[in-house]
Amino acid sequence: MTIAAPEPQHVTAQPMRDTFAETVSAALDTDPRLAVVLADISADRFARAAQRHPDRVINLGIREQLLIGAAGGLALAGMRPVAHTFAPFLIERPFEQVKLDLGHQGVGAVLVSIGASYDGAHYGRTHMAPGDVALLDTLPDWTVHVPGHATEVERLLRDALAGEGNVYVRLTERGNAAARPVGAGLVTVRAGSRRSAGVVVAVGPMLDRVLAATEDLDVTVAYTATVRPFDREGLNRLVAQAGHADVLVVEPYLAGTSAHEVAEALGDRRHRQRSLGVRRDTEVRGYGTPADHDRAHGLDTEGIAKAARDFFLV
Numbered sequence: 001m002t003i004a005a006p007e008p009q010h011v012t013a014q015p016m017r018d019t020f021a022e023t024v025s026a027a028l029d030t031d032p033r034l035a036v037v038l039a040d041i042s043a044d045r046f047a048r049a050a051q052r053h054p055d056r057v058i059n060l061g062i063r064e065q066l067l068i069g070a071a072g073g074l075a076l077a078g079m080r081p082v083a084h085t086f087a088p089f090l091i092e093r094p095f096e097q098v099k100l101d102l103g104h105q106g107v108g109a110v111l112v113s114i115g116a117s118y119d120g121a122h123y124g125r126t127h128m129a130p131g132d133v134a135l136l137d138t139l140p141d142w143t144v145h146v147p148g149h150a151t152e153v154e155r156l157l158r159d160a161l162a163g164e165g166n167v168y169v170r171l172t173e174r175g176n177a178a179a180r181p182v183g184a185g186l187v188t189v190r191a192g193s194r195r196s197a198g199v200v201v202a203v204g205p206m207l208d209r210v211l212a213a214t215e216d217l218d219v220t221v222a223y224t225a226t227v228r229p230f231d232r233e234g235l236n237r238l239v240a241q242a243g244h245a246d247v248l249v250v251e252p253y254l255a256g257t258s259a260h261e262v263a264e265a266l267g268d269r270r271h272r273q274r275s276l277g278v279r280r281d282t283e284v285r286g287y288g289t290p291a292d293h294d295r296a297h298g299l300d301t302e303g304i305a306k307a308a309r310d311f312f313l314v
Contacts, residue, residue: 141166
């Protein structure tokens with residue numbers, strides 16, 4: 001389906017974190033399997049749920065390795081744990097526990113992060129995690145959601161809570177103006193002509209900027225809020241419909257994280273690809289604002305537009 005493009009917007013009207021807390025708190029009332037494990041972060045948002053379910057809302061304090069270890073123990077006991085904190089403290093700091101206490105034990109949990117790559121830039125490098133999805137990509141059988149709107153968070157979370165496997169939901173303070181269909185692979189937001197220059201895949205909160213950056217280009221713009229598993233069949237189909245097998249992926253984390261997925265999807269055809277994301281060749285040491293980091297990494301509208309023109313108009 002083709003959906004009209006909204007104007008770019010960088011701050012979500014309803015914070016994703018609030019939607020997450022509301023959705024999980026309501027689910028605690030109806031699903032006795034669920035348990036929430038916190039490391040101080042967002043404890044205020046679960047205060048009422050903790051009063052109703054003191055045995056299933058557990059705040060361990062700032063002990064992130066224990067956060068994941070406890071989630072693994074709850075999962076081994078037949079529970080469906082939801083673990084939550086900032087992305088670097090949820091994925092990077094306790095990665096050994098993620099690898100062993102969840103993956104190696106063969107149990108599932110729902111990990112929900114905030115902070116994205118650099119939402120908390122004012123806190124410094126400790127609170128930035130552009131490599132979180134790439135790190136999880138070293139482990140098998142993870143589902144990874146990167147929603148671009150608070151409404152998408154609720155839809156994705158409900159499925160994750162009812163499931164069995166390991167799921168990572170990556171929340172951000174900045175998103176798109178409108179929610180998009182989720183759960184059905186790549187969604188065409190703007191269709192190019194039969195002679196189009198190729199396909200742009202916009203991940204989660206990057207969509208509105210991508211639409212604005214490519215408005216003068218004859219390209220197909222596709223959206224996804226689920227990057228693992230990656231919709232390889234959908235990408236192959238979109239490329240077959242386009243005039244050229246050229247693919248630009250714009251993702252809000254480490255550049256090239258999904259490059260291997262594009263290569264696998266298009267392994268049966270000659271193609272060109274380019275990845276835009278948080279740069280690998282430099283570290284931005286100034287704290288600044290998220291917008292400052294976007295500009296430094298070429299992830300603002302102007303930077304995406306230049307990269308898209310350089311890639312497609314050759």
